[in-house]
Amino acid sequence: MKALVLSGGSGTRLRPLSHTMPKQLVPIANKPVLAYGLEAIRDAGITEVGIVVGDRMEDIREIVGDGERYGIKVTYIPQAAPLGLAHAVVIAREFLGGDDFLMYLGDNVVLEGIDELVGRFRAAPCDAQITVHPADPREGGLAVLDAGGRVVAVEEKPKNPTSNLALMGIYVFTPVIHEAVRSIPPSARGELEITDAIGWLIEKGYDVRGHHYQGFWRDAGMIDSLLECNQAVLDHAGPRILGKVDEDTEVIGRVVVEEGATVTRSRLVGPLVVGAEAIVDGSYLGPYTSVGEQCVIEDAAVEYSIVMDRAVIRDVRGIHGSLIGRATTVRTATSVRAGHRLVLGEHSQIVLS
Numbered sequence: 001m002k003a004l005v006l007s008g009g010s011g012t013r014l015r016p017l018s019h020t021m022p023k024q025l026v027p028i029a030n031k032p033v034l035a036y037g038l039e040a041i042r043d044a045g046i047t048e049v050g051i052v053v054g055d056r057m058e059d060i061r062e063i064v065g066d067g068e069r070y071g072i073k074v075t076y077i078p079q080a081a082p083l084g085l086a087h088a089v090v091i092a093r094e095f096l097g098g099d100d101f102l103m104y105l106g107d108n109v110v111l112e113g114i115d116e117l118v119g120r121f122r123a124a125p126c127d128a129q130i131t132v133h134p135a136d137p138r139e140g141g142l143a144v145l146d147a148g149g150r151v152v153a154v155e156e157k158p159k160n161p162t163s164n165l166a167l168m169g170i171y172v173f174t175p176v177i178h179e180a181v182r183s184i185p186p187s188a189r190g191e192l193e194i195t196d197a198i199g200w201l202i203e204k205g206y207d208v209r210g211h212h213y214q215g216f217w218r219d220a221g222m223i224d225s226l227l228e229c230n231q232a233v234l235d236h237a238g239p240r241i242l243g244k245v246d247e248d249t250e251v252i253g254r255v256v257v258e259e260g261a262t263v264t265r266s267r268l269v270g271p272l273v274v275g276a277e278a279i280v281d282g283s284y285l286g287p288y289t290s291v292g293e294q295c296v297i298e299d300a301a302v303e304y305s306i307v308m309d310r311a312v313i314r315d316v317r318g319i320h321g322s323l324i325g326r327a328t329t330v331r332t333a334t335s336v337r338a339g340h341r342l343v344l345g346e347h348s349q350i351v352l353s
Helices: 033-043 057-064 085-091 115-123 176-183 194-203 223-234
Strands: 002-007 048-053 073-078 101-105 108-110 128-134 141-145 151-156 165-173 208-212 217-219 250-252 255-257 262-264 267-269 272-274 279-281 289-291 296-298 301-303 312-314 329-332 349-352
Touching (some): 002 033, 033 057, 033 101, 048 057, 057 073, 085 101, 085 176, 115 128, 115 208, 151 194, 151 208, 194 208, 255 267, 267 272, 289 301
Parallel strands (some): 002 101, 128 208, 279 296, 296 312, 329 349
Antiparallel strands (some): 128 165
16 A cells, blocks of 8 residues: 655645745644654555655655665645645556555644544445545545445535534555546635545446545644644653753653753743754743744743744743744844734744834
């Protein structure tokens, strides 16, 4: 079995951050979203992985490389424009050959892995297997299953959902899907929809089954879901102090301070992580905060936030529920204690007064 990972989307729901980096590389607990998926695929015993990429291919290649660091072998499949999930299958035909394959949307985060759903397909093969989770299906799609677990209908972005089973963006297909994606027309939005291809399989009488995923799952394509993922990962992290923490710093709970980081005169309340070579001085870092590498946080208070590499926060209190981009500066001339919610792209500068 091979895997096809889709990482070519434009990430409109994460703008302005996604103007300067692929959404799949946004860090959760200081590790890119995409890395969680690649590790889950590897742990399920799949090592041949094709990654569908758009105009940010070099950004993704810089992080993923040939896949060796994740224990997989990666083939990059360029997609000129995001023309739908089924279109990704069309352009990956040569890579996929005649093999069964797992299709995985690169902004999915599933913390309990995908071993069970892949194992289920291997133990009881069918023509296609979709993965569902109870959630609001209006942002993605829905499935309707019969009592035996067979899929009887799917719908893309329904306005009036008839089911609470949301499509997770994790599928297992046999080669019959190639006929399906060649047989469907583009949708009203000009894309080849995977839901239409699955619907074609159902209409033709193929065996399409649903797998109920019971673990933690989020589509990390939105700010709130990124923060929820960050919280869930940090709940299982630490403690680990590899950097320098002085005697004037109070450390409470599960706190990770990576090698080369320096923390002085501060209060750290976990779970949280401070990345390598970061500097934290005279500050409060609260629960569910991830501070990236080489950040500088001085006389500030941050909690329930993601602060990306090389960001600088000075003299700002009350940062909560925020996503701070790479190399971003947030500062104020005077201490501000009211709450601030910030979503900033890299190299931005915000001055609060």
